[in-house]
Amino acid sequence: MKNTVSISQENYLKVIFKLQNEHGIASNQSIAEKLEATPAAVTGMLRKLASLEWVEHTAYQGAVLTAKGQRIAISTIRKHRLWEVFLVDKLKFKWDAVHQWAEELEHIGDADFTERLDAFLGCPATDPHGDPIPDANGDWTGNERVIGADKLSREQIFTVRGVSNSASDFLQHLDALNIHLGKRFEVLDHFPFDGSWEWSDENGESLRISREVAGQLLVELSKKEK
Amino acid sequence: MKNTVSISQENYLKVIFKLQNEHGIASNQSIAEKLEATPAAVTGMLRKLASLEWVEHTAYQGAVLTAKGQRIAISTIRKHRLWEVFLVDKLKFKWDAVHQWAEELEHIGDADFTERLDAFLGCPATDPHGDPIPDANGDWTGNERVIGADKLSREQIFTVRGVSNSASDFLQHLDALNIHLGKRFEVLDHFPFDGSWEWSDENGESLRISREVAGQLLVELSKKEK
DNA sequence: ATAATTTTTTAATCTCACCTAAACAATAAC
DNA sequence: GTTATTGTTTAGGTGAGATTAAAAAATTAT
Structure with missing residues (x-):
């Protein structure tokens, strides 16, 4: 039984991932701001993501990704950044114009698709803004220098x-x-x-x-x- | 005010376009079959598409695209076929494996995006199955030979x-x-x-x-x- | 510690796109 | 030209994901 992720869910997981890396936990409100939704909508979605075991949600505290949730989030970020490389390197978009399209493209493709895209782009290490692209296993080469x-x-x-x-x-x-x-x-x-x-x-x-x-x-x- | 098209609406327009080219008019039932939906769902969507002036819907008869609707449908087909070329030529998918992904990709990108993709692919005349790719103006070079x-x-x-x-x-x-x-x-x-x-x-x-x-x-x- | 403020949750609704089942047209059969 | 069949529409409902407004919990201020 293939556990399918909706586009909306992927967006939540991605945002929670980034917020928890900054603040340790993703507050309801901070998620709502990033997604341009109301806090009430966030409460509802966190409930669902918790039931899917992609986040751990403590009432009135905030959300933290589970290992599974993190895998999905990282995979989405990988796809987002690969598509950004595609848009700049191949379609000649300027680097300030790629985000909106990558936000849509990041939800497309499975693991096989992503690896083909990666290979086609020459396995880039970073996206056009210098952000590192996680590898197929979800590992980052966070540039500490x-x-x-x-x-x-x-x-x-x-x-x-x-x-x-x-x-x-x-x-x-x-x-x-x-x-x-x-x-x-x-x-x-x-x-x-x-x-x-x-x-x-x-x-x-x-x-x-x-x-x-x-x-x-x-x-x-x-x-x-x- | 930008008249935005939902993914579902684009799929309806595309299917109606193809059906009306075969039979002059797209019957409720034929649309339902292609989209794997019930005839009742089709009635509802035709109502909406008619209110947006993308189709003309005659009760108990069927639907025909307006000029506007046709423009959207052809643009979607253009994007679909360009993405198929991308998937086969660049990502090295086999020609029998591209349809599912192109069905998702076809909903992404505006006119500028599409022209960049077209240019990047070398302005292909046909997709990997030999189907002609409409040009940016929506004109086909239907190969009569x-x-x-x-x-x-x-x-x-x-x-x-x-x-x-x-x-x-x-x-x-x-x-x-x-x-x-x-x-x-x-x-x-x-x-x-x-x-x-x-x-x-x-x-x-x-x-x-x-x-x-x-x-x-x-x-x-x-x-x-x- | 109590009051004021902020944040989160609940409750009730909304929209979109779908469904099933029943009612209604149109077409075909006899 | 009734009757049977097929196709379409209406009516009522579902689920996902959102909304607003009010209630409840947590935090901050006095």
Whole structure:
């Protein structure tokens, strides 16, 4: 008997997964916000997910995924991120335009389908925003060398590896600044007054970065250049 | 105000489109069969589609698409067939395994998305079963030179161009016979007793084809070879 | 500790798309 | 031209997933 997951259920599991990774537990309200539903709707769905043994729900506390629920959530995230790679690499969408379509595509396909998609895309390690793609077993290669760009200090050389915010306006702003994944910079200066930065790119062009931008950029430190 | 189409509605429009092309009008019952629903469900949905002005529904008669409804139906068919090409060409699915996934994928993407997919696939003219893919304007290049393989006569040389039945068991049988789109044959003989045929392929290998197979194969006549 | 506020749950309804069973048309048979 | 058959519609109901509004529990403030 094949336990089938509805689209709505998959969305709940995905959101609970992300929330519990941030806060240990997913509160009713935080789930409701992310899904743009009412708390009452969340209570009802949590009841159902609990009966399916995909979450453990403690009344008035919140929800935590079971091992089964986590498997489903990770698989959905894997599909989402693979489709994002498809949309950017193959269909030439800009990176700020892929989320809405990936939200729909992530519900399509079984394990075989997903592995074919993965192979076709060349088994990418990250999606277009730098987020790691879980492998077929649900394991992550969480890149521990990646830190927030607001944690840098002068003269450090680093490579942009991801964003912690994939909202369109932020991504478009990065495009305007000509900042993209894989680009290397050096920290020239930091200004505590407003938290802004001065960086230089590989051509020696310098640019100013606001606190807001640095705070949502994920970077990897490089060895000093000779 | 964006008139949004539900998945269920798209499926109805697609089925009505195909039925009305065969019989001029789509009867309640024929729609119900194709969608594996009850006639009562069809009545209800036709009412809604009529109120949206996508079909014209005459009680006890049947349904016919309006121009708007036809546009939606053709767009859905276009997406379905493009996704089938993707699944076979890119994800390496066999041609008998793509329908179920395409049924889900066909509901995803807007006009821009579809044109990107089309471009990525190289603007294919037909899907993996030989069915023509409507262009972005909804126009078909209905291949009038294609006829049923049961209409052939002795010594004619022809190329397999499509199938009029995409059921898995039929497609797998064709694979077993090593018959695929684009392959050329010559009619050696026809046996009225059971309606079967003897053909030869380009290597001179002869093979026997049942009435059932010939009746569902679409072929294009070639000029006689010198 | 009690009051005020926030969060969660319950209760009652809504919409969508489906179902079954019965009533009603249209078609075909005699 | 009644009668039988087939096809369609109505009527009433179900289940999933949502809603609003009110009740209950938890948290925070005084």
